[in-house]
Amino acid sequence: MKTPVTTATVRVRPGRRADHPLSKAKFAAFNSGIVHAATYRRDLEALRAARPESVRIDIGWGAEWIGHERTISEPSADGFRYDFSELDEIGALLNDLGIRPCWSYCYVPSPYQLRGGDWRDLAEDDGGWVDMISAYVEGARDRGVTVGYHEVYNEPDLRDERTGEAVFFGGDLDDYLGLYRSAATAIRKADPDTPVGGPALASVLANEHWIPAFLDLVTTENLPLDFFSFHHYGTHSVGTALDKVLGHLESRPELADVEIHLNEYNSYPVDYPLGGLQDTHHLAAAMLADFATLLATPGLTKVSWAQFLDSGHGNYSGMVDIDGRPKPILSAYVFYQTMPVDRCVLELDGPDGVGGLAGIADGRLAVALWNRSSRRAELRLDTGDGRYDAAVVRRIDAEHDGTEAERSPAERHWTFDVPRGGVVLLELTGPAGDPARPAGTVRKVRHRYTGRRTSAWADLDEATTTFRLGTASDPQAVPVIAADLTNCGPSITVTGRLTDADGSAVTQGSLTVRLDGPMTSQELELGPDLATADLASFGAAGDVRVTVALRGAPAHTFAVVELG
Secondary structure, X not given: OOOOEEXXXXXXXXXXXXXXXXXXXXXXXXXXXXXXXXXXXXXXXXHHHHXXXXXXXXXXXXXXXXXXXXOOEEEEOOEEEEOOHHHHHHHHHHHHOOOEEEEEEOOOOHHHEOOOOOOOOEOOXXXXXXXXXXXXHHHOOOOOOOOOEEEEXXXXXXXXXXXXXXXXXXXXXXXXXXXXXXHHHHHHHHOOOOOEEXXXXXXXXXXXXXXXXXXXXXXXXXXXXXXXXEEEEOHHHHHHXXXXXXXXHHOOHHHOOOEEEEEEEEOOOOOOOOOOHHHOHHHHHHHHHHHHXXXXXXXXXXXXXXXXXXXXXXXXXXXXXXXXXXXXXXXXHHHHHHOOOOEEEEEEEOOOOEEEEEEEXXXXXXXXXXXXXXXXXXXXXXXXXXXXXXXXXXXXXXOOEOOOOEEEEOOOEEEEEXXXXXXXXXXXXXXXXXXXXXXXXXXXEEEEOOXXXXXXXXXXXXXXXXXXXXXXXXXXXXXXXXXXXXXXXXOEEEEEEEEOXXXXXXXXXXXXXXXXXXXXXXXXXXXXXXXXXXXXXXXXXXXXXEEXXXXXXXXXXEEEEEEO
């Protein structure tokens, strides 16, 4: 009996921009602290190919099952002696790849445990634990590690559903609030420049009451909070959890600068046995479909996929398996990460579950298509007008893991037979200009939101220091985006433009670029036409903060600011 086939028609419109660019900063990664430095070294090439913006790790100090080889903290004649070398090794490796470490500081080494407790239980006086974290943060750069994000603890709300026993943190909500008060303050003092956040909630749906309590503490006591973090597993309920978080932040305009990080996420609910469904091509299709959905939620700043590397201990959800072999999902992630940032319109006429993304750059068009419908699909693709010389097709299905490249001359029309759960990745290439060079190294990116449930968006492509902003259907709520740059050259060139989806100049609205250096500041207002300013006085000092705002433009305006 033949498997029923359905047909879908897909048309790419390369000359028409689509809202929500294919951001490389939005989709980061998460690894368990169980994964040690030797595994990172073994899987270096997978990390290099994927190059997530950051890797979050619940570092697990004090938990025996994490398996640290060296004692983190032990009493000494003058207080405590620390050994941070294992974490530093991972941090330095990530830094060398251009990846930001995000450290979730947890759990409790024996010197700081409650009498009769274990690695989950802090002593009533948390001062020793906070001093340990402060010592790590204060000396990290001197030891060769630049941390991207500091997070206070991991899933303090999580309880076993059957027994009610604490899973990671033995205290209650009030205990965590006290810990955040002490630790976040100490971290900010030790490192004034790097984002600090929490509480890394395990379940928004079960423990929503933690959110207002936590935000009340932060606002009432003016505590450091650069990002609110939470976790969720499973596509079907993530929208509900995310809407609750967005709602709580939206009701507090005084927290407009606080980003939202979903820093543990997987399309599948937690059940990842060795060789389970998560190891198949189906999860690659689910991830790409989720990426498309989450891109359309600009109020969610960052998503860390759980996990990048298999950790074992009953959890095999990585993109690389426990023995170092890549899974099909890695091919999908790497392809997304290498797609052009500028997104173009993709029109699809077909059954529910068939979807796609398309990105375009000078001399390059990349298209990702997936079939999550209930049957095989014949996808008839029209890539639109364009001059391309060559094509590469990669397939992800039961017989293909996405690593084999099928090369051919470029064509406009393609037909793909895609099984249920399958993915097709197509790249067309032709003559291209010289790649853009960044104006400096991005140290930190910040957003300021005027609305959390908005469709308006702002993104920074760090590889080229190109800011992209869009009004979408909500012109009044475009986020302001800022970046701290280091290692700038002797001058900075700022080029900006405002266009509609078809590339025609937009004459309404203002595109403002502010540059703040150590000695001077300047604000530029870029008009509807191509505008360039050469700022020789800013790059000389090496450090510049750049803030970009789009105001007063009509719906579906696209703004670009390039620094060179």
